[in-house]
Amino acid sequence: MTCSSFGKCGSCVLWQMPYSEQLKMKSERLKEMFSDFEIPQIEVIHGSDEHFRARAEFRVWHEGDKSFYAMRKRKEDGRGVIPIEECKIVDKAIYEIMNPLLREIEKNENLRFKLYEIDFLSNSKGELIVTLIYHKKVDESIAEDIKKLKEKFKNVDFIVRKKGRKYVFDKNYLIEELNVAGKTYKYKIIENTFSQPNRQMNQKMIEWALRNSSHLKGDLVELYCGNGNFTIPLSENFKKVIATEINKESIEAATFNAEINNRDNITFLAMSAAEFSQLKKENSPLLSSYDLKNVLIDPPRAGLDDKSREFVNSFENIIYISCNPETLHRDLKTLAKGRKIKAFAFFDQFPYTNHMECGVVLERDG
Ligand SMILES: C[S@@+](CC[C@H](N)C(=O)[O-])C[C@H]1O[C@@H](n2cnc3c(N)ncnc32)[C@H](O)[C@@H]1O
Structure with missing residues (x-):
């Protein structure tokens, strides 16, 4: 890609580096950062390096x-x-x-x-x-x-x-349309609420999560679910799903999105991850009908707070989508104990910047 703003604009800081080298540099950086964990080969998933921001x-x-x-x-x-x-x-x-x-x-x-x-x-x-x-x-x-x-x-x-x-x-x-693993999903995306910035990469991230959860037994809990971006396609891999998110407008969109995609096995709740974590501690009847084995999380850059990390750590299998390798690394110090890192992906959502989005699948040993 070339751009007349290259070399002046503070956004595309990697403008001098060919795109293939950016991918190599970033995946090597991740390999180095996570060298204290036993990780499989990093799967590098990328899309177009121009006109990618939705x-x-x-x-x-x-x-x-x-x-x-x-x-x-x-x-x-x-x-x-x-x-x-x-x-x-x-x-x-x-x-x-x-x-x-x-x-x-x-x-x-x-x-x-x-x-x-x-x-x-x-x-x-x-x-x-x-x-x-x-x-x-x-x-x-x-x-x-x-x-x-x-x-x-x-x-x-x-x-x-x-x-x-x-x-x-x-x-x-x-109304956004995403093509994921041969199917089209529709999503209401509301101005000024979170939506994934890179459409092409978003489709690939959902496909990756689908592929890596197809064998899991039990139900799915999701924290930080936004407008149901992952929830809706992934609900096809599970009998029941309960998904939460702090932003009420996003939860309204998620509920609408489940309806327009004919998914009737999802319950969406508007609450913070910490509040939801507390429900389990209190043995809330809201959770009693779920087989709580699997959790998917996609937190903001700050990663997990202490309560949410403790909650996530109580599941057998964890799918962690992260936009910040530093907080991911911190959280894995807890979550990788007693679990095997089965998959590690680098999704290049943000070409020409130093940002790195990752996906990690952790499954309980034995
Ligand atoms: C990185 S986005 C991911 C959203 C969604 N998974 C997606 O793919 O579009 C993080 C989401 O976490 C929500 N969030 C931020 N802080 C939260 C908290 N403490 N508890 C629950 N959700 C929170 C934000 O509103 C946002 O929708």
């Missing part, structure tokens, strides 16, 4: 009567942001609309004044949610201007935000 956020910079997208500078160039002409890592639908949208906004002072950030969310059909974020009082009078934008960009639903307020024009979600 969602993106850009600062907006105004100079005279021109507006630009801006990204933070590279660390070595100091603090602050730099204007960028393009971004090649974003989904084609986002890439194609970015500059035409800004040119339209430039023409309308009401839309342009104190516009601070533009966020994009896309789906596989090229439909978009665009969120305009302001540092000024915004009221519903902006609706007329948004209507004019909508006439130009028919595949977009617009949201306007300013501190503490949100105006949704049309709707605040997209």
Whole structure:
């Protein structure tokens, strides 16, 4: 991939390294980091190295009567942001609309004044949610201007935000379609809730989790389930699934997603991982009908808190999806005791950055 922002933008820090070398460098780094565990060969799973981000956020910079997208500078160039002409890592639908949208906004002072950030969310059909974020009082009078934008960009639903307020024009979600192991799954993904950033890699991650759970006996518990991204396909490998997540909107989407995919063996609960962990300690009747042998976790960068780690450690088999190898390493110090690491995957969700997403399968010895 080449990009006119390479060497200026602080996002693609590995811009000088050919993609195949990035994969090699990152998988070797992981091998070294996890050398104190007995891990099988790391499975390197990657997708396209351009137009892979299904969602993106850009600062907006105004100079005279021109507006630009801006990204933070590279660390070595100091603090602050730099204007960028393009971004090649974003989904084609986002890439194609970015500059035409800004040119339209430039023409309308009401839309342009104190516009601070533009966020994009896309789906596989090229439909978009665009969120305009302001540092000024915004009221519903902006609706007329948004209507004019909508006439130009028919595949977009617009949201306007300013501190503490949100105006949704049309709707605040997209229906995403994922192709996983020969099947199509539909997902409602809601603006400003978590959704996997890299669609192609997400499909491959779900396939990996499906493949590595097909032999497991018992039911499945899932923590940090988001909109049911893993839950829905994986529910086909288990008799019953109970899945939890702290964000209520995500749980509403997950419940909806189970319905539209005709999955009726999943119970979704809106609660924190720590609260859910407590239910087991209290022998809650909510859990009594489950054969609690398997757990899938996909926590935020901080990994597991103490209570949740203790809970996860009570299962025989663990599938751990992690976006932070450091907290994964810390958590494995507990979870790998008495378990064998059966599979270790590196999913390159974030080409041109140092970020690494991993998947680990742990099964109880003996
Ligand atoms: C990395 S995302 C994974 C979501 C989902 N598995 C997916 O693939 O889309 C982590 C999720 O954990 C949720 N979360 C954050 N802190 C949490 C907590 N303490 N307890 C439960 N869920 C939490 C977030 O809302 C987010 O949806």
